[in-house]
Amino acid sequence: MGSQRHEPGPSLDTTIGLDETAGRVVRVIAGYLGGRILQSPRGQVTRPTSDRVRESLFMMLGPLTGLRVVDLFAGSGALGIEALSRGANRVDFVEPDRAARTVLESNLASLQLEDLAMIWPLQLPSGLKRVAAVLGEADLILMDPPYGHATARATLEGLGEKGILKGGAVVVVEHHAKDILPQDTGSLALGRGRRYGETCLSFYRVTEPSSGP
Numbered sequence: 610m611g612s613q614r615h616e617p618g619p620s621l622d623t624t625i626g627l628d629e630t631a632g633r634v635v636r637v638i639a640g641y642l643g644g645r646i647l648q649s650p651r652g653q654v655t656r657p658t659s660d661r662v663r664e665s666l667f668m669m670l671g672p673l674t675g676l677r678v679v680d681l682f683a684g685s686g687a688l689g690i691e692a693l694s695r696g697a698n699r700v701d702f703v704e705p706d707r708a709a710r711t712v713l714e715s716n717l718a719s720l721q722l723e724d725l726a727m728i729w730p731l732q733l734p735s736g737l738k739r740v741a742a743v744l745g746e747a748d749l750i751l752m753d754p755p756y757g758h759a760t761a762r763a764t765l766e767g768l769g770e771k772g773i774l775k776g777g778a779v780v781v782v783e784h785h786a787k788d789i790l791p792q793d794t795g796s797l798a799l800g801r802g803r804r805y806g807e808t809c810l811s812f813y814r815v816t817e818p819s820s821g822p
Contacts, residue, residue: 649685659805667691673749678749679744680700704730710730749779769796769797782810785808797816800812
């Protein structure tokens, strides 16, 4: 992971290339699926969001009952599945990597969540336009983009464009402490944030109503 490489760096729940993270066990923390184990992609390595960070994230979000959620850079689906376990009505997962999608499909099937989810094989941020209708209905967007890369900022900027998200929607970005994100971008304004070692959570909210068609 040299500083001169221009590939996406590691993230907490998306596919990466660091052997040191192999063998991590991912489980659902709370809700009606609490304790269930999730698979990780074979042949590729993931760095799952730690239980501590994931638990803190969802405690800060509060009740999710009935919410529409979008999980961007979904990886194994741990964040979105956690949201479903805690009462979210539906989750749309966006994940470009085929191996990760295969595992995500298996996780959803084993937990009998297929009717509550959709998987989109899209690159980000360019793929945001393909899920514009889904994003326009979302109450909560979860993002775990690659570390040390412009993808996080570019995706945030895309989400902040006028008419993409509805008023009051919340975007949570999980990122490395060295990745500097904007205070505001378009309709999104940065609110609270938390740091856990090298991991940060940044919470954005749409501060103006959407004006889509």
